[in-house]
Amino acid sequence: MKIIVDQDKCVASGQCVSSAPDVFDQREDDGIVVLLNDNPPAGLADDVRQAAALCPALVITIVE
Known part of the structure; x- marks a missing residue:
């Protein structure tokens, strides 16, 4: 699983x-998403999905 986020649309x-x-985390100054791990372990797949x-802005893309 590979994760891509579009910070510009967050x-x-x-x-x-x-x-x-x-x-995932958020920047302190504006709350925009920060990707901590773009290739998380399989145990986190359900949480990422x-x-x-x-996501209301649909900025998270998952590549299986």
Whole structure:
């Protein structure tokens, strides 16, 4: 699994961090998504998929 995020379209809702805190974080100054791990272990796959599904701006792309 490879993860790509589009920071330019992020609306800083924080849903990704709530769903997968080991993979996503937010910048302190504006809340924009920060990708901590672009190739997370298989055990986090469900959390990452949920984060992508819940993202209101649809900025998370998953490549299987």
